[in-house]
Amino acid sequence: MGPLQGIRIIELAGIGPGPFCGMMLSDMGAEVIRVDRLAPGAPAPRDVLARNRRSIAVNLKSAEGVETVLKLVESADGLFEGFRPGVTERLGLGPEDCMARNGKLVYGRMTGWGQDGPMAQAAGHDINYIGLAGALHAIGRPGERPVPPLNLVGDFGGGGMLLAYGMVCALLEAQKSGKGQVVDAAMVDGAASLMAMFFTMAAVDRFSDQRGTNMLDGGAHFYDTYETSDGKAICIGSIEPQFYALLVEKAALDPERFAPQMDPGQWPALKEELIGVFRSKTQAEWCEIMEGTDVCFAPVLSIFEAPDHPHNRARNTFVEVDGVVQPAPSPRFSRTVPEISHAAHPPGADTEAVLKDCGFSADEVAALKEAGAVG
Numbered sequence: 107m108g109p110l111q112g113i114r115i116i117e118l119a120g121i122g123p124g125p126f127c128g129m130m131l132s133d134m135g136a137e138v139i140r141v142d143r144l145a146p147g148a149p150a151p152r153d154v155l156a157r158n159r160r161s162i163a164v165n166l167k168s169a170e171g172v173e174t175v176l177k178l179v180e181s182a183d184g185l186f187e188g189f190r191p192g193v194t195e196r197l198g199l200g201p202e203d204c205m206a207r208n209g210k211l212v213y214g215r216m217t218g219w220g221q222d223g224p225m226a227q228a229a230g231h232d233i234n235y236i237g238l239a240g241a242l243h244a245i246g247r248p249g250e251r252p253v254p255p256l257n258l259v260g261d262f263g264g265g266g267m268l269l270a271y272g273m274v275c276a277l278l279e280a281q282k283s284g285k286g287q288v289v290d291a292a293m294v295d296g297a298a299s300l301m302a303m304f305f306t307m308a309a310v311d312r313f314s315d316q317r318g319t320n321m322l323d324g325g326a327h328f329y330d331t332y333e334t335s336d337g338k339a340i341c342i343g344s345i346e347p348q349f350y351a352l353l354v355e356k357a358a359l360d361p362e363r364f365a366p367q368m369d370p371g372q373w374p375a376l377k378e379e380l381i382g383v384f385r386s387k388t389q390a391e392w393c394e395i396m397e398g399t400d401v402c403f404a405p406v407l408s409i410f411e412a413p414d415h416p417h418n419r420a421r422n423t424f425v426e427v428d429g430v431v432q433p434a435p436s437p438r439f440s441r442t443v444p445e446i447s448h449a450a451h452p453p454g455a456d457t458e459a460v461l462k463d464c465g466f467s468a469d470e471v472a473a474l475k476e477a478g479a480v481g
Contacts, residue, residue: 108135108435108444113183113277116141116175117159118199119453120188122232122257123293124216125155126266127186131273132158133435133444139182139460141166141175142453144481154432156450162461163454163481170479172198178464179204179211183280184273186214186289191221201288211286212276216269218260220292232260232293239264239297244304248318248325264296319370321345327377328353328367331406332384339406340384340392353401357383454481 113136117128132138140156144165165171176199179185185204187194194200201213215221218230225238236242236259237252246253269291276289307313307320319325328344344353347367354364357380366372384392389405396403407415413424413431425434428449435444457480461471474480 107442108133109439109442110274111135111442113137114139114181115273116178116182116185118175118185118187118189118194119143119161120216122155122188123261123265123269124186124188125153126262127214127216127269127273128159129155129157130267130270133446135442135444139178140451140453141178144171144454144478151428151449151452152430153450154430157427157432158447159451160456160460161451161453162457164457165479165481166197166199168477168479169198170474170477174461174466174474174479175199176204176207177466178460180207181464182208182211183277184212184214186216186269186273188216191215191217191226205286209286210280210284212273212280212289213286214269214273214276214289214291216265216291216293218265218293220295221290232257232265235260235264235293236297239294239301241297241301243315244301244317244320244323246317246323248316250318252317259300260293260297264298264300265291265293268293268296268299325370325373327373327380330377330380332380334387334389334392335385336388336390338389340389340396341404341406342396343402345402349400349402352399353396353403356396356399356401359383457481 110131113131115128115131115136115138117124117138117140119125119140119142128138128140138159140159140161142161142163144163164174166175187199195203204213205211217226218235219225219228233242233254236255239260241259242252242254244252245255269289272289272291276287280286304313314320317323321329324330328342328350331339331341333339342353344350350367353359354361359379363379364376387395392403393405397405405415412418418424422434424431425446426432427446430449432446435446438444458471461474461480462468466474471480
């Protein structure tokens with residue numbers, strides 16, 4: 107089992123970054139109990155973000171339902187939620203309510219804008235948070251609008267992963283101090299953290315505010331994607347001189363013409379030449395020439411192609427669970443090996459078993475069901 111085995115976390119179910127945090131923690135062996143809404147309908151077990159957790163369905167608008175969650179909190183190490191600031195307080199499940207039952211509880215909060223600030227109560231999505239953090243402005247081609255990088259930067263990198271990291275940090279501290287605390291994970295803060303290197307570059311005048319003109323944003327000819335003759339694409343990142351020299355060799359480029367590697371004034375013209383060069387062969391042909399070398403090369407694969415690449419197959423980077431291809435748990439450990447124990451369970455599928463495991467008697471569970479507090 108994973109390195110977090112023996113840790114119990116309560117997840118007040120939400121969408122996007124919250125479930126991703128739950129996936130990260132449960133992949134690492136934590137027992138994450140997902141508290142779903144008491145409502146008809148159920149998500150398909152094909153929801154990768156909901157894997158590895160048991161689910162109970164609770165009516166959080168009833169006093170009995172809230173009390174049920176508070177009793178779960180008594181035996182938990184942590185809880186996390188992804189509502190707007192103040193919502194769990196109004197439900198009676200805020201940090202003070204929960205920590206009154208368990209002083210060692212780590213209480214994680216996932217929001218877009220944070221728990222305070224003038225925009226704290228406003229609605230938003232990944233694109234808005236990375237826009238405010240300075241990340242979105244830097245992504246795109248020169249003279250064109252910024253390009254949304256899926257919702258990887260705000261929701262998942264700066265959100266769910268940051269919350270999981272914060273939860274583990276606070277859990278480690280609680281083992282020493284015996285005291286819990288609140289983890290305020292805001293996606294705007296997390297996205298800003300991911301921009302740290304570029305703030306360094308800006309501080310030493312090595313980063314332009316004009317998107318698509320910098321070394322790492324597609325401005326440089328040696329760090330970009332290129333179309334191949336079969337309509338597919340490859341990507342190169344030949345930054346270091348020795349890697350760049352190998353690119354020149356493998357692509358049969360003119361060494362003298364391509365010598366001014368780090369002259370931004372030459373980048374547009376050299377890129378135009380590379381566009382023609384890479385369009386002269388198929389993606390597979392370029393793979394034969396460059397893949398596995400120090401050119402820093404890879405084919406640009408679709409979500410349907412990536413699991414079949416030999417390197418990904420050799421490392422089991424993707425696995426199949428109940429017919430669903432999905433990323434394997436990451437990172438890897440030499441001794442405490444993470445695993446996917448099961449696919450997503452429908453809301454409420456484990457209500458009775460979880461409550462009994464957490465000390466509820468059969469009569470108490472029956473009474474909660476009869477009252478409509480759980481289902």
